[in-house]
Structures are given as structure tokens and as C-alpha cells.
Amino acid sequence: MSNFHFSSSTHFTTMIIFLTMIQLEKSIGMNKMRGEISESFQLFIISICALAVEMVLFRLFAFLVGFHFVSLIISLALLGYGASGTLYRFFPDSIKPLTPFFFIMGLIFILVGFVILPLDVYEFWTYLLYKLNLIVLIIFTFIPFFYHALYQIYLFDKYPERFPRFYSINLIGSAIGVIVGIVLLMVVNEVKSLVCVMGIGCIALLNQKKYFFPLAILTCVLLFIPLTLKISDYSPTRQLKLIPENQLLYTFRNPSQHLEVFSTPFTRAATGLSMRYREVPPSSYSLVYDHIQQQIFPNLPSQEFINHTLFSLPLRAFNPNEVLIIECNWGYEMFATHYADISTTMITSSPLFRDFLETVQPPFSFEGKVAFPRKYLSQVQSQYDMIFLQVPIGNADIFPGTFSMKENYLFTIEGIRSVFEHLNRNGKLVISFFPQTPPMVLVKLLDMMTQVWGGPEQIKNRLVIIKNLDFALLITSKFPLTPNEIHVIGEEVSIYRFDFIYYPGIAEEEAEVIFQNQKANYRAVIDYFQDPFGTLQKSHYQVGAPRDNKPYFSHFFKWEQFHDTFYNLGKRWLPFGGAGFLFVIFILLVITTLSLLFILIPGRILIRKKIQFAGRKGLELAAILTGAGYMLIEIPIIVQLEMIIGFPIYTFAVVLAVLLVFSGLGSRYVEKVQSDRLFHHLIYIHPLVLAGFFLFIHFFRNWLLGISGIFSLFATLIPFSVVAFLAGTPFPVLSRLAHRRNPEFFQVVFAWNGFMSVIASLLSHLAAIEYGIHFPYFLSIPIYGGFWITVYYLNKSSCPSSLSILPAFPEGEERK
Template sequence: MKNRNKYLVIIFLITASTIIFEITLSRLFSYMLSYHFAFLVLSISVFGLGVGEIIYAKYSDYFNKQKHWIFISIPLIIILSLSLMLLLPVLISSLGQQMTLFFFIIFTTIPFLAIGVMFSFIFQINSKKSYLLYSSDLLGASMGALISVFILDSISILIIFISLASFLFILFIIILFIENKFNYKIVITFLILTSGSAIIFSNLDVPIAISKDKDLLRLMNNPSIQSSVVESRWNLFGKTDLVEFSYPDGSNSFSIFIDGAAGSELISLDELEQTPSKFGHVIAHFPGFFPLQFLEAGEKDTSLIIGPGGGIDIAANYFGKVNFIEAAEVNPSFIELMQKYNPSTFSSKNNIKIIENEGRNYVRKFEDKYDLIFLTIPITKSSRSTDFYMLTENYLFTVEAVEDYLNALTYNGRLVFTMHSYEEIYRFLSTFLEAKNRTGISNGEALKQVYIISNGMKPVIIIKKNKFTIEEIELRHFTAHQNELDRGVFFFPFIEQIKIDTVLYTDLNFQWQMFDKIIYDVADNKYSFAEVSQSSAINLKPTFDDAPFFYNFQIGIPDNMVVLLFILAAILIWLIVLRKKSYGLSGLDEHSEKQRSIFNQYSLISILLGFAYFLIQAYTFQILNLSLDSPTKSISVLLFLFLLGNGFGSLLTWIIHKNYLRFISIIILLIIIISAFEFFFIIPLLRESASLHWLLASTSIPAILLGIPFPLLLKATAKIKSSNGIAFLLGLSSIGGVAASSLSIILALLYGFKSTLILALLTYASIIFLTQKTYKQQLLKES
């Protein structure tokens, strides 16, 4: 086998390892950091891949001489960087959150920089076959995405990192053999260092860094509470911990956490039945039980619980005499731990069924009708996708989700949603009112289907599929006052507002209103909730499937995204400076000026190709997300199929031997036409009637076409015969892609995901213009 053929296998294996490393790193960050900080750290770190490729291109002569040192050190760099990250919260916790994030970024960027250098070296020394390497790269990435599904569900996350480092160490030794650069002293030295670091790394714990969103960190740092982890499980969804807490009065409790957040106390049905005092305490402190007390026998035959947590919703429905209870939970490890440690609630009752599925998808997929749909604080605050801003629970609170829930209810069915705060109640109410507005129902009329209660900590919104009667509301309103569920946000329709506005003996003005003033005034048709949202200091606008960021209450671009924009701007300025100097191309012949001019055009096309490709990819994953039973696992499978299609498309370029720019233009024109037809007509039609297999099949043609343009550009660049041109294009394409993945979130936050598709198609149109312009310039210079 010739060296270049060996490199096809090597690049396949290295890329697969890199994708596994990136996905595993995302799961690690999901536990250690808040989701928005995890997004920031990983986005900047992956920039290191493109920057490393450009650094190699800029200093290729140096790296070519030192490559045996660099390659063999990458596994050691990975282990040391990860070890420092795990030790970071302990070593520098006194420095504060900002410095912790800074060091996280540094430690995670270094491995990607090194991998980027190595990628560029392999592509550059095989420049004539770079298009085949690119195909191997894509196929390797697809395989890495698929393998991640299985290993993250079955292997410890630290063992995965150690296995990857060991595998890469062996691969790099093979590279040194191929290049005749094998040095026993160097290999043995790094083998000892890497093995020693791996042993230390394997004995480290995975801590939670500073994060206000991590309930587990706060509770375990409470000196008055003793805590111990009963069992932990990693999977593709994240880390699930079952923790026992012991209190000063001698009592104890068990709670389950997902990625250190979303703490939920275990509620045992058998224990509640056997201990009346505990039954009274648990039920009395759960306002979600309130609406069940008023239902007639025919109004509580079936219920669906989305995200059952430790079992409080199940307990409320069970003791509320609901005949049959279904609970949908997306995390399999969560279900397994609950069935093991809380069997009376999760497995031993004949009228309780636990379903492993994403709740919104389950509602859409099955046509069963429910008398009740419960959601109780379903917020994990950790990512469930590759972009780290797409929380699973976001899709539970959109206008389209409300329509799905209402369609799944019986005629007198009810939604019972327990929230955290005023803001969440307001935003969900805004979303519900927009859903009703679509059907021509005014805010005032729609609020006759709603009442809101609160015990001061957990506001609950109850929505009936049809209007409540005055008699129903009067009884519930009176009982809510008796049960002290009038603390905080509080509203009932048909009941007259009571106000107190008086001066106390201390000359203080005292004002009080029975109902929330804003909601009452909207119900009284004084103004619409849309007007409230427009004038609010926080983001209370309704959320849609196209922009499902329910928990983003900040108006405009979030602060952490602003930081990312500054970094993008800095890299852009750096690239502009490099471009003015023709990127430092080397190894050119006597026609160097003409070649530099052509390469400058290629470089811009390369950035735009990477940019447009990732925008299309982001939109594809978003639009298919709601059709996935298990979003995290299915997105990895979708990524595998998408990259597989790209890889096959790249392989097709071996039959094209000339007129590369003309073919790029033709293929991109096909991408624009087919993608527009696909996303605006075919997929919206199939989502309502076809299976997921048909949806995936419908994206195969665009996926294949998307894999063709860049390898054709590599073939065109190889003809320039520069000793570092291919490496530059790789880096520029990578940076364009990572920039697009970050910008897609900003665009979606501001304008919805459809804006990313429109921008992608416009970017592809600009590439057609550039390729045609460059092609004409080449013809003129040749003549």
C-alpha cells in the first residue's frame, strides 16, 4: 500500500477520534459548566482546530522538521489538558468565575490546536490527493458520531478519554514509521509520560465548576447537610447522580440530578401510603395537586406526565385517583435509577407506565387523548445537542407545543404546568395567548380557560381546553385562598379584582391587589399581552419551534455570545492581515503573482464554503429535531448519516479532472434549488405525515451535494503547487464553519432558525458569483 493510501486510513481514524473527543468533551462540559458557558468554551476551543491548521501553513517549514515531536506529544497534551481542567475548580476556585472560564478555554484549545497542525501536515504532504483525504475525513467524522452513541452509553467518560489518547498514540507511531522518523528514545519518553499522566487522570473526580445553575454543587457545599453519592451514571444524555442527604434533625432524603442540576427528590408511593404525616407534608407542599381535587370521575381517566422527576407528579396523580398514568422521560439512565431505587413509584404499580421518549415528540407521535398533561419544573439547564444552546426543555414551551398539547387533550382536558418564577409564568402565558390568537381568540377570551395559583415558590398555571364556567372558578378560587395558594402570581377569571391602597400609621403607603395586575388587566381587555412583551425590560415574547429559546429572558444578544463575537472579529482581522500578504504562500514558481491572486480568491471561497455548509447543517438538525424520539442519541445518528452523505459526495469528485470552478458553480446552484425546495416544501409536508426514515432519506441528496464543492476547490488549489496552500484552505474553511455554528445561534435567538437557512442560500449564491468571476480571470490571464 502506498503512503498516500495509508494516510487515507489514518485520516479516517484520526478524524473519528477527534469527533468522539469533541462529543465526549461536550458531555463533560455539560456537567462541569452551565450550558451557556459550556457553549462559549467549546466554541472557542474548536476554533483552535482551524487556527492550528493556519499556524501550520504559516510555519510549515518549522513544523515539518519538528513533526515527530509534535505528533507523538498530542496524546500527552490531551491527557494533561483534561487533568488540569478537572483540577481547575479546586486549584483556582478563589480566582472567581471569569478566571476559571479563561483557563478552561486555554486548556481545551491547546489539544485542538495540536490536532489542527497534524491535520494540515497530512493534507499538505498529500496535496494531489487532498480531495480523497477530505472524503476520508468526512467518513471518519460520520463514524465517530455513530461510535459516540454506543460508547457514551456504556463506558466511563474518563476511560473514553484515556482510550482515545492511547489510540492516537499508536496512530502517531505508525505515522512516524511511514515518514521514517521513528525514534525509540522519543517514543519511550512520551510513552512513559503519557502513561503516567493517564494513571493520574483516571483517579481524578469530575467536579462541578463554579455555577449558580448547579443545584448539586450548592447542596453539597452546605455545611449543615451531609451528602453522599449513592450511584452515578454517564450516558450520551449527560451524568445522572442519585444523592442521599442527611439533615441535622436525623432525617434523610434522596434526590436525583441531571448534570448537577434539576434536583428532584425521590417520592415513594409505598412510603406515602404507610406514613400519613409524610403524605400530608408532601402533598400540601405541592400545588400541582390542587386542580386534581375538583375533577369528577370521568375527568381523570388518563394523564400524561412529561418529565416525572423523582415522582412528585406521579404521586399527585396516583393519590388524585387518576385511573391510568403515563410518564415520558427522555433520559434512560434516569429511568433505570428510579426503577432500581424507587420501584413503588416507577415500576410496581399496574396503572403507572414509564415511557422512554421525549415528551413533546410522544404527544405528536401518538393520537391518544389525555384528561391531564402535567409538567413540573422540567428544566435541566444543560445542553442536549451539539450547539449547547438547544436545551431539550425549550421545545416543551413553544406556540406549536401548546397547540400539540391542546390537541392531545380530551374535551374537558387540562394542562397543569408548574414553573419557577413570575418570568416563566408570564412567558408561557404569552406563548399560550399567541397560540390562541392564531385561532382568532382574543386574550380576554383565552384567559377564561386559565387560572394561576402559587404557594410563593412554585407558581402553577392550569389551562383547560375549553372555557371554565363561573361555578367551577368560584369554588377553586375560594379553596385556593383557604390553602394559601394566593402567594405570588395569582389569577382567576370571572372574579372581580380587590385592591387596597391606604396609608398606614407609620405614614407608609400600602398597596395590595388580590390578582396579578398585568394578567388581570389583559383579561379585562385593557391591553394585550403582546403590548406587555414589547414594553418589558426582559424578553417575554412568545417562543416558536423556529426559535425555541424559552429560558432566554435577555433582550438582544446574550452576554456570552457578545464575547464570542469579539473573538470572531479578532480572528477576522487576523485573516484580513494574512490575506493582504497572500497568507505567506511558499513554494511557488515564476508565475507566483498570478498564483497568489488566484489563491486569494480561493481563500475567500473556502471561508464561504465552510460558513454556508455549517449554516445548512444547523438548520437541518433543528428542523428534524422534533421528529426524534431521543434528541441526543438521534442527533448523533443524524450527524452520522449527514456526514456519510457528505463523504460519498466528496468521493464523487474523483471523476472530475478539469473546470473545477465551473463544476463548483453548477453543484452549488443545485444545492440552492434542492435545499430551498426541500426545506420550504418537502420536509414541512413530511413532518406531519411521514416517518423519520422518510425525513432522513429526504435530506440525503442535499447531504451528498454539500460534500462536493470543497474537495473540488482543493483539487484546483493543488494545481497552484504551493507547499502550504492546501493547509491554508483547510484552516480557513474550518474557521468559517465554526463561525457559522456560533452565528447560527445568534441569528436564531434574534430572528429564528429560518434566517440561518436564508443566509446559507445567500452565501452559496455569492460563491457562484465568486467562482464565475475567478474562472473568467483565469481565462484572461491564460490568454
């Protein structure tokens, strides 16, 4: 009986212990699940914030450097992501769960950098302090991306079996972040947008109260503090505010532009004015775009004043009935056609300029239309008697070192050809410009017109060039000019005391008589007509006609200018001393150095030790190829699709979102592939897809421009999504190969991939400017082909018969 009692007690006790253990396991499992859900939510919020910050940085750097430096933004993000992969193993485990907190601190560093850090672009080359401050700002900028990637790696390491889930969460959050960034820029300015992103990031700290409340309170305080971007004291915005009589009337903004409208009663509008005008020119509005670009708009000029400008001369000489004005936002052409009572259509790509016109309400009998010139010209069938264009280069802006990353698809051979297609049989194209000394803009315009018409002999009898002291009109007739037309123009030039630079049959003594300039402009025209190719070759500047493949009309830099540019650093009172190219080289050197310090050296040298195994060189080669290939696709496509999509920031957002989504889908797809046969086929499939997308854009460009915006967008992005899908396949393949060969070597592979991605983003942009957009894109075709060939031989020499692409688990986890 006692034995039975003892046995029953033992059995009962065992049952209690067993049930207690089950309950404990359930409790542990529930806590682990809660922790996983909480960390998934944190990753989702951080992913949103990271891409929203990237959108805001796009605009902040545009204010700072004067152009949309898209490759810099991408390289900074990649620098952070690459550094996290190589430095992750050096971080203590106790710090890794606090990554969301450090991410928000990174956003604070960015805010401090742009609001407090002094960086004067006019004295950049003069003082070492500004160069050091720019380096500090670059380091501040990549910190959030570093912690975003670090948290991803931490979760992949902690929950290796949940890799697909976290990957998808990060992908969805990143895509939403692109939208959030654009929406914030629509609602508030760039600095406040950054603060709002901080506020969104605080949501990730809801489970960490001791960090959440202080940062949430700080965010609320910053929202109500009038923070402003730290810009140069010599910028137009600051300089105009120094004059007491000037008054800031309006501020217009959207995600792609910022426009300040000043009343400047003592700034007189006198562009293209005749010396016979004896009255005081009218006062003006000063329009300042993005704090750095100033444009003068006359304030209700009289008809007499407008009649004494060059802009009225072609209207009186040719008596057009229908006029089209494209991107002439300084207003003279509008007032000229208004006073001449001519039916006018005005096109501007800037919604903010249209808002300005609607606000000040000049007495025009026509309204401005917002449209991108190339899309407008492709979508309408209207014919005009005269079309006005304005060269977007200011007075005295051309000098050794003149460099531009601003795309302009109107002032290309294809763009001007589309303009001529909308002229009537005897229509006239009128291009206004500042001639510069030496006359480089004039030579580039001549070469563009010559390329459009097929040779100098075809353009000689269609061309008239007139100037006053420092301004000129280039008039090109679709039909050869008649003697009567030349006579009428001559009378107008004589009455208003303008100068001829050129007209058919001009003698040297008739050119540039009033405003003596040693006939430099006339000689430039004659020299070009006598030997076009030789003139372009001998020029100290880049004056060849731009094409859609190389849409940089404002780019005049040649490598032979390097010595002169370097010698004059800090001697020109212009942003970055006018040496924009050297500034980009400086950025490239800084980014390369940081990539070496934070990615390549830790990843390849510090942890490389003496790892030797079969296929090591092949893995490194494959990592270099896939790192470079991705950027050689992304940067040229962003530049190319700007012509179809529109503003650079919208193009950047759309391309980035599509790449995120479909590259992620491509990565997820190859994880499920069990056979290596597909990867053998990609040796030719991937290059063919890249070539096919190029051919699609090239041959269907006019059709894409001609259809409405939303349909054009979808028609472009559907084939691009295939390119993005395949772009996401190489790295998972490479990751699995590295882990099969030697898991310790994966960080070397990651380091090479990250380093090449960072450098290639900047180099591909420079290559697009120097050699054309097609050059880096075409370079990606053999690079990806080479990658898949390398994979083929690596896989062929592997022991397993197939390459099963699975998540790259940490060492030990895969065996478990």
C-alpha cells in the same frame, strides 16, 4: 580473443549492475509502500481519535458551562483544522513525521485542562485567573485537531498522487470515531473516555517504539487513577457532599446525561405546600444532573402532605379519570395521582430518571415511560382528562442577562398545541411553575396560550392561576370554565389558604390576598389581556411565546438589558454571574482572536506579500462565502433535528457523521468532473436543494414525529444526505481555481475559508437564538448561490475552456 573476452566481461558487469539497480529500485519501492501503508494506518487511527474526542468534549463542556454548547465544540475543531493549513509551511520537515506523537500530547493537554485547571463558573467574572484559565483550556482543546489536520496535509504533500486514498481513509476513520466516542461514553465516564482515546491513539505509534511504550504505560496508569472532572466547589454535587448526613446513594450515567442521587434527610420537600400544613415536610432525595442542576424528589411523602400541596388541588376540583404526566420529574404529581387512585401515564425523556424510579421503587401503581414528549404525542391517539407539565425554570432564575441555549420543543406554540390535541373535550392542562419577580415566566406562558387559542378573548374564560408563597399552577381548560367549576376551585383555594392570581371575572381585591406581592402577578395578567402586543414590547425581558423555529423558552435576554447585565457582573451568585449571554460573547471574542492569530494573519498577511493577479478578489469572496455557508447549514440543522432525533449529543453525532460521509463523497465526485457545465447549473440547483430540505422538514414535521424512531431517522437523513453531498462540492472547486490562478495564493483562500468557518459556527448559533433557526439556514441559500455565481465568472475569465476539478497538488507537483 582478448577483445571478445573483454567485451564479454564488460557485458556481464553491465548486466550485474543493471540487475542490482532493479533490485535496489524494488527494495526502495517496497520500503516506500510499507511507509505509505504505515502512515495510512496512523492517519486512520488519528482520525478515529479526533472525532471520538469531539464527542467527549461535547459532554465535558456541558458539565462546565451548563448547556450543550455545540457551536463551541465545532468552532474549536475548525480552529485547529484551519490553523494547521496556514501554519503547515512554517513547520520543520523533521517534525512533521512526529505528528501522531504530538496529537496524543494534545489529548494529554485536554485531560490536564479539565482535571487540574481551576475554573470556577460562580466566580468567573470576579477573578481574572478564571478567564485566563478558560482561554488556556480553549487553546488546549484545539491542539489535537490541529495535529490531526497537520498530518493529513503532510501525507497529501508527501504522496500527492494518493490524495483520494488518504482522503477516503480520513473520512472512514472520522465516521468510525463518532461511533467510538458514543460507545466509550456508554461504558465509562467522560474523563476515562478521554484516557481510552489516548490508548487508541497510542496504536498509531507502534512503529515508533520510543514513544509508544512510555505513552502506553502512562495511559494504563491513568486508567487506574481515580481522575475526576474539575468542577466548581459551589456546584450542587460538591455542596451536598459537605454535609455529613447527606449520602451519595447511586450514580447513573449514559452518553447524554449524568445523574447523582443523594439521600438528603435535612432537605425538606415543600414545593407548592399550603400554609395550613403543620407537620414537618418529608425528607428528600436530591437529584443532580450533570453536576450542575439540582432537583428535589420527596422521599415517601404522606397522603396528607400531598393533599396540602397545589398538585392535588386540580385532581380534587375536576375529578379526572385519565391523567398524563409529562416531564414532571420532581414527583409531586405522581404521588398526587397515586394517592387519588387515578389511572396515570408518566412520560420522561430521561432514561436515568426512569432508572432512579426503578431503583428506589416508590409506591406508584404505574410505570414511567421513556419517550420524547413531542414524538410520544405524535405517535399516540390517547385522550386524557388532565395533562400535567412542569416549566423547567427554577426559583428566582430570571434576571437581566438570563440567557439559554437549551432547546425545548415541548414549551413552544406548536408543542402546547399538540398537548391540547390529546385532551378530552373538557380536559384540563395544568402547568406548574415558579412565578419569578418580575413575573416573566407567567407572561410568557400567557402569550403562548393566547397564540395557541388565537387571541386573549379566547383564553380569558379558560384560565385559572393559583399560587402559594413562591409557586403557582396555571390551569387551562379546553372548554370554557363553568361557574360551578370556578366555585369548586374557589372552595379548594379557601380551604388550603392558597391565593388566586386570576380566574374569569376576578376582581382586583380578590387577587393575591394571602401572600402579598403588590398584586404584581395579577397586574401582569390584566395588562397582558388589555394590550398583549404592548406588554411584550414594553417588557424589559424576552417574553414572547417561543415557536419550533425558536425553541428557547428559558431565554429571556434582550439587548436593552446589556448595560444592567454588565454593571452587575460578578454580583450574582450564579454560574457565570447569571450573565450567560456575555459569557457567549466572551467566547466569541476569544475564538475570533485565536482565529486571527492562527489562521487569518499567517494565511493572508504573512504569506500574502504583494500577490496581485486577475480574479484575486473573487477568490477571496468565494472563500468567505463557502466558509460561512457550511456552518450556516450545519448548526441550524443540528438544532432543528434534535426535535426528531432526540438528545443533543446523539443529534450532533448523527448529523456530523452524515456530513462527513456525504460531504466527502461530494468532494470526491467533483474531482472527476471534466466540464464546467455542472457548476453553472449549481447556481440554481444548490439553493433549490437547500430550500427543498427546509420545506420537507417544515411540512412533513408531524409525519416524521409520528413514525417510529428508526424510520423517522432514515426519512430525515436521506434528503439531508443530498444537502451534505452538495455542501462538499464548493471547496474542491475553489481549491482548483486558486491553484490555476496562482498556487501561492491558495493559503490565503484557505485562511479566509477557515476563519469564516470558525466565526460562522458561533454566529449562526447566536442568530438562531435571536432570530430563529430558519434565519441562518435561509441565509445560506443566497450565500451558496453567490458562491456559484462567483465561480462562474472566475471560470469564465479563465484561459482554459473547462474547469477540471482535480486534487490540489503542491506547487511543482502538478507540473511534474
